[in-house]
Amino acid sequence: MSRPLRAEIDLEALAHNYRYAKSLSHGRTLAVIKADAYGHGLLRVAQCLCGGDGFAVATIEEAVALREAGLRNRILVLEGVFDREGMCEAAWRRLDLVVHSGYQLELLKALPETRPLSIWLKVDTGMGRLGFDGADAPGIYADLAALSAVRECVLITHLACADEADSPHNHLQLQRFDATARAIETQRTVRSLPFAQSIANSAALIGLPDARRQWDRAGVMLYGINPHMGSGQDHNLKSAMTLRSRLIAVRSARAGESVGYGCDYRFYHDGRFGIVACGYGDGYPRHAPSGTPVLVCGRRAQLIGRVSMDMLAVDLSAIPEARVGTEVELWGGALPVAEIAASAGSIAYELLTGVTQRVPRVYGNGTRLESGGGADRAAGPDSPAP
Ligand SMILES: *Cc1c(COP(=O)(O)O)cnc(C)c1O
Numbered sequence: 001m002s003r004p005l006r007a008e009i010d011l012e013a014l015a016h017n018y019r020y021a022k023s024l025s026h027g028r029t030l031a032v033i034k035a036d037a038y039g040h041g042l043l044r045v046a047q048c049l050c051g052g053d054g055f056a057v058a059t060i061e062e063a064v065a066l067r068e069a070g071l072r073n074r075i076l077v078l079e080g081v082f083d084r085e086g087m088c089e090a091a092w093r094r095l096d097l098v099v100h101s102g103y104q105l106e107l108l109k110a111l112p113e114t115r116p117l118s119i120w121l122k123v124d125t126g127m128g129r130l131g132f133d134g135a136d137a138p139g140i141y142a143d144l145a146a147l148s149a150v151r152e153c154v155l156i157t158h159l160a161c162a163d164e165a166d167s168p169h170n171h172l173q174l175q176r177f178d179a180t181a182r183a184i185e186t187q188r189t190v191r192s193l194p195f196a197q198s199i200a201n202s203a204a205l206i207g208l209p210d211a212r213r214q215w216d217r218a219g220v221m222l223y224g225i226n227p228h229m230g231s232g233q234d235h236n237l238k239s240a241m242t243l244r245s246r247l248i249a250v251r252s253a254r255a256g257e258s259v260g261y262g263c264d265y266r267f268y269h270d271g272r273f274g275i276v277a278c279g280y281g282d283g284y285p286r287h288a289p290s291g292t293p294v295l296v297c298g299r300r301a302q303l304i305g306r307v308s309m310d311m312l313a314v315d316l317s318a319i320p321e322a323r324v325g326t327e328v329e330l331w332g333g334a335l336p337v338a339e340i341a342a343s344a345g346s347i348a349y350e351l352l353t354g355v356t357q358r359v360p361r362v363y364g365n366g367t368r369l370e371s372g373g374g375a376d377r378a379a380g381p382d383s384p385a386p
Pocket of ligand 1: 203218219
């Protein structure tokens with residue numbers, strides 16, 4: 001029997017969440033699938049959402065992987081390219097590029113004759129990371145309009161506090177963005193370069209209607225997480241990943257005995273505990289403390305002791321029916337990943353993207369699962385194959 005740990009990816013949930021994102025948008029919605037689609041598997045997620053408006057990835061390598069898999073959708077590279085080779089590759093692959101710095105503009109100007117590209121002109125309105133000053137944007141727009149390599153300019157910015165819907169910083173960023181967009185609009189003529197706008201990530205799409213523009217960018221919500229909900233659950237969204245394993249040992253403990261590295265956890269009373277095949281080497285957060293919930297037989301049990309590389313322990317004192325082979329859910333539909341993240345002092349994004357390559361991804365629709373990611377999953381002793 002192979003190791004029972006797997007990440008089950010529900011493609012129907014992904015499609016549902018994308019439809020929900022689109023229902024909020026007034027324009028078109030890019031599915032953000034950077035970082036291996038937040039740990040869900042770049043290509044499978046892209047194939048699932050290829051009927052949508054397009055994709056955004058962080059790097060040109062991710063975009064090239066999508067093209068090589070045969071995807072012909074619009075693909076935006078959020079960091080843009082860093083050298084001449086990258087620029088040529090992007091043109092050849094017909095990628096949409098963010099241009100956030102002067103050197104990227106120079107690379108674009110030096111591009112040999114090409115089919116024209118959509119350029120996403122990034123302005124920093126208060127994230128303090130990437131982007132031009134808004135005051136420079138009209139001049140850059142005019143530069144882009146003069147290039148035969150450019151067919152469209154999308155003004156893009158990223159919000160720093162979109163998950164706090166009442167933050168005054170959101171309004172400051174929107175004001176700056178709108179002032180820049182107006183300045184570009186006023187210098188446009190009928191024949192100038194087509195112009196569009198893009199601001200919203202998931203949190204803004206859900207909580208900041210003023211941020212919705214011709215293009216929105218939905219990331220974490222596709223995977224079932226509402227960034228406004230803390231560790232709660234948003235019933236408009238369906239969890240796309242369930243991290244599931246089984247008990248590989250069941251032990252009894254005497255009062256005073258400890259569990260795991262550092263003897264961090266001690267039983268006060270005689271009890272029972274189980275060892276789960278899942279550890280930080282799989283991406284489970286090492287800093288999850290004793291008390292972090294784990295579902296055993298569908299009921300909440302508590303993590304005890306330190307998380308090891310390959311396993312973790314759960315208190316089974318209240319779950320007498322648990323035995324070797326019993327199914328365990330580390331997070332998923334019945335246990336929000338954001339709750340585990342909060343318990344470990346992290347965020348759902350980090351946990352999802354942190355699931356390591358040794359964890360097989362198994363794809364399905366709803367409850368029907370098929371094997372994916374190269375590994376065959378054998379059903380365990382106490383449950384039928386899903
Ligand atoms: C990652 C990213 C997004 C998606 O953000 P979510 O919070 O996951 O929706 C949108 N825009 C940019 C520029 C990003 O880097």
